Amino acid sequence: MKNYVGREIPDYLLVNGKEVYQGKNYMDGKYLQKASPKTRRYEKPQESKIVASLADALRHCGAKSGMTFSFHHHLRDGDFVVNMVMKAAIEELGLEDLTIAATSLGAAHDPIADYIEQGKVVGIQTSGIRGRMGEVVSAGKLKTPAIIRSHGGRPRAIEGGEVHIDIAFVAAPTSDCVGNCRGIGGKSNCGSMGYAMTDAKYADHVVVVTDCLVDFPNMPASVEAIDVDAVVVVDSIGNPKKIASAAARISQNPRDLMMAENVAKVIAATPYFKDGFSFQTGVGGPSLAANLFLEQYMDERGIKMGWAIGGICGPMVELLKKGKVGKVIDVQDFDLDAVNSIHQTPNHFEMSASQYANPANKGAFVNKLDFVVLAALEIDTGFNVNVLTGSDGVLRGAPGGHPDTAAGSKCCIIVTPLIRGRMATVCEHVVTVTTPGDCVDVLVTDYGIAVNPLRQDLIECLDNAGIHHVPIETLKEKAYSLVGRPDDLQWEDKVVAVLEARDGTILDVVRKIHPYTLD
């Protein structure tokens, strides 16, 4: 069945109430029956929940084959915990048929690809999938299609019972002996632990894995001891150098800066750019550089940003410290400046993934967002964005908060160079739709600006401000004139990944790529 963005969704996926994507806000007003976990009572006072090893923790939680384990990705490419836990489960306990439900997975998790090939890991639910894991899943080696969700879609699916977590593993930079966790104060700090919060509340069992045991009580806790079954102390939960990069620096690339300047120009031309406005930006070159130019417009108009959300990095913390933004609410930290600021700088707060972006709760932060500035691997003439699959059709990205912030914000700006190497970023049809075009408002490239025709109001704003813009088709043709028209990718029938829209409908599927031949 074709969905709202023209993607063919196989009927066999449309079971148990699953529907195809019907356009944004389709689920508005509907009721959701929340799931509840089955949790163990610890009535007898416990001095400590520390167990000797991950294997012991798994046994304590009744781990068995066929279970779903959850993980969060605040340790990013430095994470050791996913691999450690899966190794203990598969190699020490001999478990199989396991499903990994992670908030995201990355290159740090290459070893999991082996467990997929061995058939020990049979399900993957995640936002990001990259590296070897992306390759083996794309090659059709995972037993069931991977399920890809946005950062808001995941807590929705967990709260609605579509994902039942048997054991949640919390990678904790610090924990006390009963499992009160924080993202700071240890040796592998990650700052916010927002993505772990929903998991801990909805999992049957919760295991805290830490490399820095601190005195009880570790307060204020991001994940609370009341939800924790066991604590395991390991040598190291991650590589600090890869958890938080050195301060995210603003790009010096003139192309990035030119695009960033145009982004700020567009923002300043809209009616939402007024004192107290709200903002989120990605950490890509031109998205991040938009901060710089935006500040100039704010100074010029004598206005301040009310609040900012998202994955946070240094430049936003800088604005907070300068008093140019009122509050920063933080679901994840990208660099050391942000890690060292959360809970320390006044008005730098932590929030859960649900609070950030869940479309099924009663009002996530993204719904109050004025502007979001995002990158894209590809954007097509229907303004559909792909941030998941490469030009070869292989899984190597993550929707992250992209679809959530695009849908919630009043003005969603995509900033991307027109071409990358020989890849046309602006194209006829994206490989995979990860953010539907009805949520995307403005495209800024190095060759020009285009506004979604659905947003006549914004077109008028840009015209009034004298900002030149062109139809998106013009940008696509320009791109193809430089790189040539790409051949269509060749796919097999087998679906290797299902991409859920944030509301739980099916937005697109990724099929197994057909081996390419020159003839």
Place this chain on the structure above:
Amino acid sequence: MEILKPAAAGTLESSDAQVTVEPGDGKIELSLSSSVMNQYGRQIRDTVLETLDRLGVTSAKVSVVDKGALDCTLKARVECAVFRSMDASDKNIPWGGAVR
């Protein structure tokens, strides 16, 4: 033109292509790998073969390791490798003729 000895042009940087030519045995043998194979493989092959044809090369082993080069880059790298293979890359380059 005849390929007299092995020669190479280009790099493995993103947006470039490394082209190697060697003397052949009466035909063009092309081995091609590309970071954009699935979308542009055929176009890259056609561009390389057309360029060799224009240079009058009919016998060569040609290897192209493409990192997303544009057509103009591919042509330039093929031309350069061919001219280097016959020690003709330092002067009297036929700009606007065989090279365009």
